[in-house]
Amino acid sequence: MEGKYRAAIIGVGAAVSSGKKGGNHQIGYTHAVAYQGNPRVELESGADINENNLKAFQHKFSVEKGFADYQVMLKQTQPDLVSICTYVGQHHPMIVAAAQDGVKGILCEKPFVGSPAALKEVHRVVRETGVKIQVCHIRRYLPAFMRARDLYQSGAVGEPLMCIAGIAGWDLSEWGSHWLDMFRFFHNDQPVRWVFGQARVRGLHGYGHAMEEHAVAYIEFDGGGKGILDGGMAMNGPWTMTLVGTRGTIRIEREDTLEIDNAAGRKTEKFSSDYRQIWQHLVADLLDWIEGGPEPVTGFTSMAKSAELNLAAYISALRGDRVDLPLGDADQQINEWPVELLARRSTSGQ
Numbered sequence: 001m002e003g004k005y006r007a008a009i010i011g012v013g014a015a016v017s018s019g020k021k022g023g024n025h026q027i028g029y030t031h032a033v034a035y036q037g038n039p040r041v042e043l044e045s046g047a048d049i050n051e052n053n054l055k056a057f058q059h060k061f062s063v064e065k066g067f068a069d070y071q072v073m074l075k076q077t078q079p080d081l082v083s084i085c086t087y088v089g090q091h092h093p094m095i096v097a098a099a100q101d102g103v104k105g106i107l108c109e110k111p112f113v114g115s116p117a118a119l120k121e122v123h124r125v126v127r128e129t130g131v132k133i134q135v136c137h138i139r140r141y142l143p144a145f146m147r148a149r150d151l152y153q154s155g156a157v158g159e160p161l162m163c164i165a166g167i168a169g170w171d172l173s174e175w176g177s178h179w180l181d182m183f184r185f186f187h188n189d190q191p192v193r194w195v196f197g198q199a200r201v202r203g204l205h206g207y208g209h210a211m212e213e214h215a216v217a218y219i220e221f222d223g224g225g226k227g228i229l230d231g232g233m234a235m236n237g238p239w240t241m242t243l244v245g246t247r248g249t250i251r252i253e254r255e256d257t258l259e260i261d262n263a264a265g266r267k268t269e270k271f272s273s274d275y276r277q278i279w280q281h282l283v284a285d286l287l288d289w290i291e292g293g294p295e296p297v298t299g300f301t302s303m304a305k306s307a308e309l310n311l312a313a314y315i316s317a318l319r320g321d322r323v324d325l326p327l328g329d330a331d332q333q334i335n336e337w338p339v340e341l342l343a344r345r346s347t348s349g350q
């Protein structure tokens with residue numbers, strides 16, 4: 001490839017970060033730093049419907065070209081790389097537009113897509129255009145999680161029994177999608193056989209969509225390993241996650257420390273959690289993939305499965321039944337964020 005890859009960001013992020021659940025985390029700024037940290041990429045343009053956000057972003061990152069309409073940006077600037085940093089309900093039309101306008105690589109934020117029908121449509125556009133999509137389940141690049149997976153899969157604590165995590169005050173998708181993706185990662189991305197989901201949905205709204213107050217997903221992988229994610233309440237103890245095997249446990253503290261208990265005793269291992277570095281890996285892997293290298297760990301093939309699992313947990317709550325994967329034809333027709341359907345059911349009292 002001659003010259004630099006020209007990158008653009010759609011949904012550049014709030015001018016001021018709130019640090020609270022519901023939005024305004026400025027993830028577009030993280031993408032900008034990642035692009036500007038790669039000597040082979042030039043961050044050239046940004047699009048945002050909010051003029052203040054756009055101006056603040058352009059000023060901070062010295063980005064000359066700003067657009068109110070992302071479609072105009074795609075047509076006029078023809079970027080090679082596009083980051084989609086808007087909320088989940090907006091991702092799919094933006095992916096389709098970018099792919100059809102010849103974009104080579106997309107970094108899309110999580111949760112990935114808002115419905116099974118949207119996911120099906122993204123599958124089609126990937127098939128037809130060959131666009132390379134990475135979803136920012138960035139923790140796949142964190143050394144502590146990689147080491148935990150290797151230990152869990154190599155029998156260090158026996159056969160995998162159960163991954164357990166609870167996220168205080170959060171949910172199954174805006175935060176929980178990361179953990180569902182990690183559960184898949186810890187099982188070497190083996191297929192998920194089924195998921196049971198249940199959710200308490202009232203009037204909560206954030207990230208442009210209905211959110212649950214509390215939800216849970218219980219899943220089984222091929223091979224029999226299971227996972228429980230509590231989206232709302234923490235588990236007892238200081239651990240982010242616990243991986244239980246037939247002969248021991250691996251506990252993850254924060255995102256940088258493992259405590260391994262097995263027949264050999266207790267061992268603690270510490271790792272770096274340098275987020276700036278792992279975002280650099282993400283961008284480098286996208287370029288490599290575009291140039292014929294392997295599909296990265298956060299590539300579309302795997303991430304579509306994480307998105308399907310996430311949606312299926314909500315569909316299970318909707319149906320009051322276990323959902324077997326892959327989703328069947330009827331479920332693939334659902335073209336709305338399933339939590340919206342749960343919210344409507346809750347307010348109609350049905």
Ligand SMILES: NC(=O)c1ccc[n+]([C@@H]2O[C@H](COP(=O)([O-])OP(=O)(O)OC[C@H]3O[C@@H](n4cnc5c(N)ncnc54)[C@H](O)[C@@H]3O)[C@@H](O)[C@H]2O)c1
Nearest residue numbers: 011013014023024025026027048049050053085109110136
């Ligand atoms: N990967 C991660 O670790 C991580 C971390 C934080 C947030 N996120 C995810 O990133 C997504 C964005 O969240 P955030 O809080 O950073 O966002 P934000 O609220 O800071 O920014 C979203 C931006 O999108 C813009 N926007 C809305 N509609 C648009 C449109 N049609 N065209 C162009 N711009 C539009 C808004 O004006 C805003 O500037 C969420 O889905 C969130 O879950 C991921």
